[in-house]
Amino acid sequence: MNVRSRHDAIVRTLRRNGTSTVDALADEVGASRRTVLRDISALRDEGYVIHSDVGRGGGLQLDTQSLQTRAKLSVPEVFALLISVAAMRAAGNLPFSELADAGLAKIEKALPSDKVKDLRAFIECLHIGQLSPQQDLSDIGKMDTDLLPAFETAFLARQFIRFDYWDAKGRKTLRKVEPQAMLILPPLWYLVGWDPARDDFRHYRMDRISNPEAVPDTSFRRRHVPFEDDVCPYSELPP
Amino acid sequence: MNVRSRHDAIVRTLRRNGTSTVDALADEVGASRRTVLRDISALRDEGYVIHSDVGRGGGLQLDTQSLQTRAKLSVPEVFALLISVAAMRAAGNLPFSELADAGLAKIEKALPSDKVKDLRAFIECLHIGQLSPQQDLSDIGKMDTDLLPAFETAFLARQFIRFDYWDAKGRKTLRKVEPQAMLILPPLWYLVGWDPARDDFRHYRMDRISNPEAVPDTSFRRRHVPFEDDVCPYSELPP
DNA sequence: TTAAAGGTGACAGATTTTGGCACCATTTAG
């Protein structure tokens, strides 16, 4: 019996029984009274709130609201959560969004600090708006999460991005643009890029992009994307 | 040097240097070659993807997209994240919402299963709509997250909820209602309750509720709340 | 062929964890 799994067993037992004595716990997890007491102390250090009543009829009691959970997340998952909360916040602060932020802050604290900075910088490139409901959105494709690495690299290292694009008429073309921003108009998601060949901004629906690849190019410039606050000048975007 | 901190040091070094040899790592973290190899093996077991090139010029390389983070979250924080993602999904599926769900699934897997069921059941009571923008929302108060425990208890144990309520005219009254649903009209958040004294549904702005308390009462009935799909019959709600 | 790299197994020594014990403080039953 591992120390970690013994801790888990203790928490589980406390949750199940509501209240329990040290000796009963020791019996349950197959460890000595002394060890269980040390475990309780360790769990308290970890943030669990465990009440104890001393004396006859007393025992230990786990504060159910204080339950901790230990999750192991990958960077793309953290990224997705960050976007979710950022999008929700942009849509109008919900109650609990502070609490969600607190949770995310803990997750971020567990990431290497440079990775956090990268993610935040990427999220700075997001613009979230409201799509007018009369648009025809019958053909929304699923966005492939495999796109993420190339986009992250291109945005953060200020590289060009090259990809295949199927336009609204079903024609496939090869594009190479400076990634300037990401525009979210739920449920659509656009890349806003500066196309040097056309000397203008172009927007690309993410679900029509495939095989993206970050391409180093010294001519990259960060440009001022013509978003004004929450007003999106792209409101006449073809779906 | 702890095992845990040595693992962290190894991951940090691999991230910083991009690629590194076992001997260099051993030197860096002040441990033997053998120990570092054991640590690498342990990290791989934990889910880190570490590529290795054998032979002259080879070395270890951490797959940057596979970076894991170990976060410790409390139940209310998990709850807030669940609501965020649920709300975002209701607002129109964003790309990455699947990824966010995958992350949340991992978090939930780390929770006791009954707690997960409770949280899901609570979230079932949420109705998320769109607030028409012409409403006057100048006086939105902050919702206190301390309200959560009482609401969770009342909803899940089917108990009445008693609270102080300040209405739009600033009058304070004591209410006791059957909690039937939660209505989210960003950025507002309502409790939809059946008030037995008035024999009708009433809605209460959450930021005007204080001192909520769950009260067991055998007369509680689950009622059909007159929401129709996404159409909210409460659209004439006074803010 | 040789040197540089990752990887494995075995074993003794170093370190940490565990169990047992004595003991203390508090509370409730009788």
Added chain:
DNA sequence: CTAAATGGTGCCAAAATCTGTCACCTTTAA
């Protein structure tokens, strides 16, 4: 009041685990 039940602490030896050393293997590039 007294006794029993409970949480809690300090100490130390035994048990378990971790670590370093060493020998050796495989693969790869010069």
